Amino acid sequence: MNQSDGPVVRARGLRKYYGSGEGLVRAVDGIDLDVIRGETVAVMGPSGCGKSTLLHLLGGLDRPTAGELWLAGQRIDEMSERALAQLRRSDIGFVFQAFQLMDELTVLENVELPALLAGRSPRAARRRAAELLGQVGLTQRTAHLPTALSGGQRQRVAIARALANDPAIVFADEPTGNLDSVATTELLRLFDALHTGGLTLVIVTHDERVAATADRLIAMRDGAFVGGTRLTGGTTGSLSRLAGLDG
């Protein structure tokens, strides 16, 4: 499969089991998934349905018990630890609920770190970091420590960091879990702008408003997909009716 025309993610029969015998837990139990370039896919389900485990498998943070998995055209389920770490650094971005920024580094240093780890020159890394922080609306905050920022601002720093190496795909785990209404709207607006710019994004969430803005919504229960919806069709009602503005 060529990197430029195949799906960015391709999973077949993906499984992750923990324990054994009576205590066997099928956290992910036979997932098939294709994510095409530029698509935003939301996986939604109650806590404990396996959606975070699935995201860790897809992003190469964890190894599947069984199944086949390709990322950006490369088979990763049987890749060496070293090659996988390399691929994670260069091709995959992560955004977590708890932001996971390094509190002792400034905003700018947090964002340039992945590029430095991937072997880019300090100058190139800094330039790219400043550019990304502009894109997420934090040009005025580059010298701050993360602890001086609001939750919404920290999550935008985390998104800029995830994009530092121009990854093929970004995985987000409950990105709005710690955000209020205003910060959630701003984050969704940012995701939307990145989507327009061609970003491929997989989000696991239990926040309906995040799920509703995706191109495709997949429902997950007990480790398996139970339904998929394309949300791009029209509706039967108008927003003004929902607001109570018709006679």
Place this chain on the structure above:
Amino acid sequence: MQQEVLLAMLAKEPSAGYQLRARLDRALGSLGEAINAGHVYVQLGRLEKAGLVARREGTGTPDGPDRRVYELTSAGQERVIEWLGEVSWPRPDLAEFHLKLIAAATARIADPLSIIDGQRQELLRRLRDAQRAAMAEPARSDAWLLLEGIVLRLQADLRWLEACEGTWTERKGER
């Protein structure tokens, strides 16, 4: 109350007015007290005129008013099936949707879970529209605040659908 609710409650079997009333009480609990007792008979009269139900003499006590039994005509049957498949949520009419699920399951004419699923897809599409409209307004502006209200209400409706799904999935397992 929608007249279709009574029609759907007749879909299981021909029933007298008081039986319909008892079914509504069971389905609605204390909220059912808000429905006037005579209302059921007024509605049945209208449905009969519209040709959706037919009235015949039942086998009850000869003098009691309740010995009249109502049953669906074929036009009534069609209307019920149409109503069960309708997806609408112009304003949150929770009781109508709730009774629709109960009627569908009791008369075994539709799967409550597929009705829930259709409703959820519709609500998600609306949430998408509302969310996109909210995103297009400056944060904390007046327009944003109203749209935020719509978003939060739709979210609440979706959470209730989740509770419906959980309960009806368990009931399905028990049958």
